[in-house]
Amino acid sequence: MSKRVVIDPITRIEGHLRIEVEVDENNVINKAWSSSTLWRGIEVILKGRTPMDVGLIVQRICGVCTYSHYRCGTEAVENALGIQIPLNAKYLRSLMLTSLFMHDHIVHFYHLHGLDWVDVVSALSADPAKAAQIALKYTDKPIAAGEGELRAVQERVKGFVETGKLGPFANAYWGNGTYKFTPEQNLIALSHYLKALEVQRVAAEMLAIFGGKSPHPQSLVVGGVTSVRDMLSPARLQEWKQKHEIVTDFILRAYQADIVMAAEAFGTEPSVLGGVNVKNFMATNDFVLANGEYLFDQGVIMNGDLAGVSDINPDLIAEDVSHAWYNADAPQHPYDGTTIPNYTGFVERDTVYGKLPTLDGDGKYSWVKSPRYQGEPVEVGPLSCLLVSYARGNKVVVDAVNALLARTGLPVEALFTTLGRTAARMLQTVIVAQEGLKTFDALLTNIQSDETTYVKPHIDPSKEYVGHAMMEAPRGMLSHWIRIKNGVIENYQAVVPTTWNAGPVDANGKIGPYEASLIGLKLEDPTKPLEVIRIIHSFDPCMACSVHVMDFKGQALSEFRVSPNGQ
Amino acid sequence: MDTHAALYEQGKARLDALRQFAPRQQQTLLEKLQQHGISRRDFMKWSAMVTGMLALPLPFSNLVAEAAELADRVPLIWLHMAECTGCSESLVRADTPNLDSLIFDHISLEYHETLMAAAGWQAEENLEHALETYKGRYLLAVEGAIPTANNGSFLTVGCKGHTGLEIVKHAAEGAAAIISVGTCAAFGGVQAAYPNPTGAKGVHEVVSKPVINLGGCPPSEKNIVGTLMYFIMFGKLPALDMFNRPKWAYGARVHDNCERRGRFDAGEFVEEFGDHGAKEGYCLYKVGCKGPYTYNNCPTERFNHHTSWPVLAGHGCMGCSEPNFWDDMADFEKPLGRQLLHGLDATADTVGAVILGATVVGIGAHAVASIFAKPLEE
Numbered sequence: 001m002s003k004r005v006v007i008d009p010i011t012r013i014e015g016h017l018r019i020e021v022e023v024d025e026n027n028v029i030n031k032a033w034s035s036s037t038l039w040r041g042i043e044v045i046l047k048g049r050t051p052m053d054v055g056l057i058v059q060r061i062c063g064v065c066t067y068s069h070y071r072c073g074t075e076a077v078e079n080a081l082g083i084q085i086p087l088n089a090k091y092l093r094s095l096m097l098t099s100l101f102m103h104d105h106i107v108h109f110y111h112l113h114g115l116d117w118v119d120v121v122s123a124l125s126a127d128p129a130k131a132a133q134i135a136l137k138y139t140d141k142p143i144a145a146g147e148g149e150l151r152a153v154q155e156r157v158k159g160f161v162e163t164g165k166l167g168p169f170a171n172a173y174w175g176n177g178t179y180k181f182t183p184e185q186n187l188i189a190l191s192h193y194l195k196a197l198e199v200q201r202v203a204a205e206m207l208a209i210f211g212g213k214s215p216h217p218q219s220l221v222v223g224g225v226t227s228v229r230d231m232l233s234p235a236r237l238q239e240w241k242q243k244h245e246i247v248t249d250f251i252l253r254a255y256q257a258d259i260v261m262a263a264e265a266f267g268t269e270p271s272v273l274g275g276v277n278v279k280n281f282m283a284t285n286d287f288v289l290a291n292g293e294y295l296f297d298q299g300v301i302m303n304g305d306l307a308g309v310s311d312i313n314p315d316l317i318a319e320d321v322s323h324a325w326y327n328a329d330a331p332q333h334p335y336d337g338t339t340i341p342n343y344t345g346f347v348e349r350d351t352v353y354g355k356l357p358t359l360d361g362d363g364k365y366s367w368v369k370s371p372r373y374q375g376e377p378v379e380v381g382p383l384s385c386l387l388v389s390y391a392r393g394n395k396v397v398v399d400a401v402n403a404l405l406a407r408t409g410l411p412v413e414a415l416f417t418t419l420g421r422t423a424a425r426m427l428q429t430v431i432v433a434q435e436g437l438k439t440f441d442a443l444l445t446n447i448q449s450d451e452t453t454y455v456k457p458h459i460d461p462s463k464e465y466v467g468h469a470m471m472e473a474p475r476g477m478l479s480h481w482i483r484i485k486n487g488v489i490e491n492y493q494a495v496v497p498t499t500w501n502a503g504p505v506d507a508n509g510k511i512g513p514y515e516a517s518l519i520g521l522k523l524e525d526p527t528k529p530l531e532v533i534r535i536i537h538s539f540d541p542c543m544a545c546s547v548h549v550m551d552f553k554g555q556a557l558s559e560f561r562v563s564p565n566g567q
Numbered sequence: 568m569d570t571h572a573a574l575y576e577q578g579k580a581r582l583d584a585l586r587q588f589a590p591r592q593q594q595t596l597l598e599k600l601q602q603h604g605i606s607r608r609d610f611m612k613w614s615a616m617v618t619g620m621l622a623l624p625l626p627f628s629n630l631v632a633e634a635a636e637l638a639d640r641v642p643l644i645w646l647h648m649a650e651c652t653g654c655s656e657s658l659v660r661a662d663t664p665n666l667d668s669l670i671f672d673h674i675s676l677e678y679h680e681t682l683m684a685a686a687g688w689q690a691e692e693n694l695e696h697a698l699e700t701y702k703g704r705y706l707l708a709v710e711g712a713i714p715t716a717n718n719g720s721f722l723t724v725g726c727k728g729h730t731g732l733e734i735v736k737h738a739a740e741g742a743a744a745i746i747s748v749g750t751c752a753a754f755g756g757v758q759a760a761y762p763n764p765t766g767a768k769g770v771h772e773v774v775s776k777p778v779i780n781l782g783g784c785p786p787s788e789k790n791i792v793g794t795l796m797y798f799i800m801f802g803k804l805p806a807l808d809m810f811n812r813p814k815w816a817y818g819a820r821v822h823d824n825c826e827r828r829g830r831f832d833a834g835e836f837v838e839e840f841g842d843h844g845a846k847e848g849y850c851l852y853k854v855g856c857k858g859p860y861t862y863n864n865c866p867t868e869r870f871n872h873h874t875s876w877p878v879l880a881g882h883g884c885m886g887c888s889e890p891n892f893w894d895d896m897a898d899f900e901k902p903l904g905r906q907l908l909h910g911l912d913a914t915a916d917t918v919g920a921v922i923l924g925a926t927v928v929g930i931g932a933h934a935v936a937s938i939f940a941k942p943l944e945e
Contacts, residue, residue, distance in 0.1 A: 006687065006688070006726045007686060007687035007688070007726075008687055008691075008724070008725055008726050008728075009680050009686065009687065009690055009691070009724055009725060010686055010687065011680045011681070011683050011684075011685065011686045011687075011690050012680075012681060012682070012683070012684075012686070013681075014651070014652045014681070015647075015651075015652065016647070016722065016723075016724055018723075037722060037723045037724065038649055038714075038721065038722045038731075039714075039721045039722075039765065040649050040714075040721075040757075040758040040765060040767070041721075041758060041763075041764035041765050042757060042758065044762065044764045045757070045758070045760045045761065045762070045763075045764070045893075049897060050897065050898045052898060052899070052900050053897055053898055053899050053900075056885060056899055057757065057760075057893070060651055060653075060756070060757040060784065061651060062651045062652070062653075063650075063651040063652045063653020063654070063655075063656050063657075063785065064651075064652050064653075064656060066651075066653060066656070107659075111659075111682070112681075115684045120684070152602065156594070156602075158593075159592070159593025159594055162593065167591070167675060167676050167677065168676050168679060168682050168683045168684060169683075169684045170683075170684070170685060170693055171684075171685040171689040171690075171692060171693050172683075172684035172685045172686075172689070173685075173689075197659075200659075200660070201660055201871075201872065204660040204871050205871045205872055205874045207871075208870060208871035208874040208875045209874060209875060210880065211875070211880060212870070212875050212876055212877040212878075212879060212880030212882060213869075213870035213871060213874075213875060213876060213877065213880075214656075214660060214870070214871055215653040215656045215657060215660070215785060216653055216784060216785065217880075218877035218880060218882045218885065219877070219880040219881060219882050221840055221882070221900060223840070224840065224841060226840050226841075226845070226880060226881035226882040227880040227881050227882075228840075228841055228845050228846055228881055229845070229846060229848060229879075229881060230875075230879075230880060230881075232846065341721075341764075343717060343720050343721070345720065346723075346728050351726075353688050353726060356726050356727060356728070357727065357728035451846070452841060453840070453841040454839070454840040454841030456839060527688070528689070529687065533686050533687075
């Protein structure tokens with residue numbers, strides 16, 4: 001007798017995500033459905049506006065990876081118009097991306113993902129003196145893990161629990177058997193959870209130095225970057241470097257140490273040793289170093305074959321909407337897609353919580369489309385980024401990955417797990433933080449002889465332009481595609497990391513990374529599905545980003561209408 | 568001054584009433600501050616600063632301090648609608664442990680999807696429990712616009728599949744006050760830009776209660792925390808402008824307090840990004856700055872621990888705290904010139920116009936608008 005479990009809202013993510021699974025009599029998942037329950041229609045809104053405003057509008061797709069769409073949209077327009085931006089602008093954009101990754105990944109691991117690994121209640125029974133000793137096991141210079149500090153953290157949280165008023169910690173899955181840290185380890189991680197709240201603010205300030213503010217920086221324009229005064233100010237540059245040091249310090253002495261600790265504690269926990277069931281990975285090259293080289297490589301890996309990495313061919317990307325709330329006849333390439341909403345609603349059925357409206361798995365059930373590469377689902381994200389660079393023999397990445405495997409005693413196969421996905425995000429953060437200084441130094445050298453930050457773009461209204469940009473965002477490969485006609489946006493499309501990962505099943509019955517990652521997972525208690533949340537969080541969902549994909553080729557806006565019952 | 572005396576009495580009575588409720592935090596605020604190395608003196612300084620920010624006379628700073636200490640008697644429910652989470656992020660990225668963030672931490676946060684540990688069924692239980700237990704007492708903050716087309720089906724939240732529209736209406740019923748955090752919740756924001764395919768609206772358009780609008784994409788943490796403090800202190804809304812924004816924060820034009828205002832008056836303009844003027848910090852009006860039409864305190868408060876704000880980073884203001892700015896203020900890198908804004912005539916400001924010569928300036932735009940500001944809500 002199979003049972004349906006509904007999880008909505010998935011909290012501690014960006015946006016609105018609903019996951020449903022079906023478990024058998026042993027509580028093992030045999031089917032899963034991933035659904036985004038919000039559509040905003042930003043792509044529709046872009047049509048007819050000036051390409052110069054693209055960046056600022058698409059930035060509002062997401063306030064978490066706030067800078068990614070801003071840069072990608074701006075660069076798609078530059079690509080269409082054939083603009084080569086000055087070297088300083090490239091460096092500044094790269095430094096802003098470095099700042100973003102350092103911020104985003106710390107917030108993700110501690111504040112969004114952390115409570116899936118850390119049992120707050122268990123930390124209350126820890127011995128702070130013992131915990132301080134244990135912290136030394138994972139790094140010789142722990143941060144925020146001295147005995148006194150750990151005792152203070154414990155007392156703070158005790159206060160919460162004793163009053164029975166847990167506020168944001170209320171009604172969670174504390175005590176679940178798949179929490180594997182000892183009370184002392186939980187206390188260390190909890191202390192870092194609080195410390196990370198402080199550190200991430202410093203990382204956000206790094207982005208604001210060249211960006212004006214964070215979230216939603218405002219210093220990129222088609223043709224370059226506007227923060228020339230900040231770039232030319234030695235005090236400003238020093239400020240960035242100082243903040244970079246503070247954040248890097250935390251990444252090395254807390255984030256890295258906590259992942260090593262998690263690898264040890266969770267190394268035999270079955271619920272985190274699966275979760276990578278789509279064995280196809282894609283990433284693009286990003287982070288400009290000196291001499292025009294990139295920190296990470298681009299490529300596609302199919303069927304987990306690290307020996308057979310190939311170049312990305314953008315023509316092989318298509319999107320399927322057979323199970324998404326849109327109408328289209330066949331999979332479409334980003335330049336030629338359509339987006340005609342067709343909402344069909346829920347189906348009432350029995351669940352572990354009684355009768356509820358549930359997803360119609362046989363019909364349409366999500367606002368996310370299903371992108372495919374050569375007809376196959378693909379996972380994108382920090383894990384894909386590292387695997388592609390590893391497969392390419394990228395020395396920085398190979399060394400970092402091998403060092404972590406040696407440190408934890410795990411085999412290379414361990415990368416292909418939920419735990420591996422979480423560890424890859426940390427490694428990517430370490431690499432980006434450390435190598436970011438090379439970009440910084442390259443900028444310092446270049447401004448000695450060159451102060452250019454901008455080239456003026458020109459649009460000929462009588463011409464038609466087509467262009468796209470690809471970049472590595474914190475959640476994986478991002479691409480924006482634009483067509484310009486009569487000097488305004490004719491159509492626009494963003495193919496977003498979370499879309500690749502979270503899309504529904506396609507017309508051929510192939511399921512995407514989110515849904516595949518849950519198949520075969522055993523739940524301790526189907527009414528408290530912590531294991532599902534942990535796996536889904538390991539992808540770092542960003543739902544507002546994922547819901548769009550469009551293009552209005554040959555479609556007048558007057559034809560744009562929504563039918564409530566799909567007729 | 569009688570009105571101030573009456574307001575002071577009102578605040579005192581309100582705080583006495585709050586004190587009757589059980590505290591929802593284990594630690595008092597002062598203990599918490601001590602733990603972070605913040606002295607009582609610093610706290611009193613902060614209270615005086617907030618008093619000034621809220622445009623109240625100095626004696627009120629005692630009330631501000633008291634209200635901060637009683638913040639844990641006020642349950643806060645935070646809903647996410649059609650949004651990008653940027654407003655939550657703005658709050659989370661506030662100053663390193665400073666009073667604003669600690670006080671936010673002190674408020675009793677009952678529901679916030681980005682930060683809460685619970686998920687799914689259990690998260691929804693928390694919301695229902697809070698709406699019931701604190702009926703008539705809780706503060707409701709909303710982030711994001713409300714999609715209304717198609718009966719609101721462009722957004723559903725929770726296992727029961729309720730639409731965002733249903734959830735907001737239901738939550739508004741028992742709220743003591745409603746705050747729209749950010750331009751999306753206040754005015755519809757980016758999803759409401761033409762042609763607004765989802766029928767996105769601001770919260771005040773779908774509920775039948777007064778709503779405080781905090782414009783901004785995102786608003787600064789100062790404006791969010793200041794608004795919370797005012798409510799805790801007086802249990803009512805502050806003086807609002809014609810768009811229901813608190814006058815203390817949105818009472819002045821960005822242009823009037825801009826660090827580059829002197830350049831404008833002297834007729835020194837950036838003609839092209841990255842030119843000599845850009846390196847010297849000239850006025851950004853000609854490359855699209857919308858500061859003259861925008862009401863907010865960005866120039867004085869800045870963002871991210873006072874690190875920067877768009878004009879400092881060499882890009883003009885885009886008008887993000889104004890209604891319909893995505894349509895009214897575009898193109899963002901071209902000067903607006905003379906046109907209707909919010910249905911008001913944009914009249915030229917003689918100071919700059921003379922020097923600008925050929926460039927027509929539409930400045931002083933809706934300076935007239937502030938004349939229509941509403942009196943204090945009773």
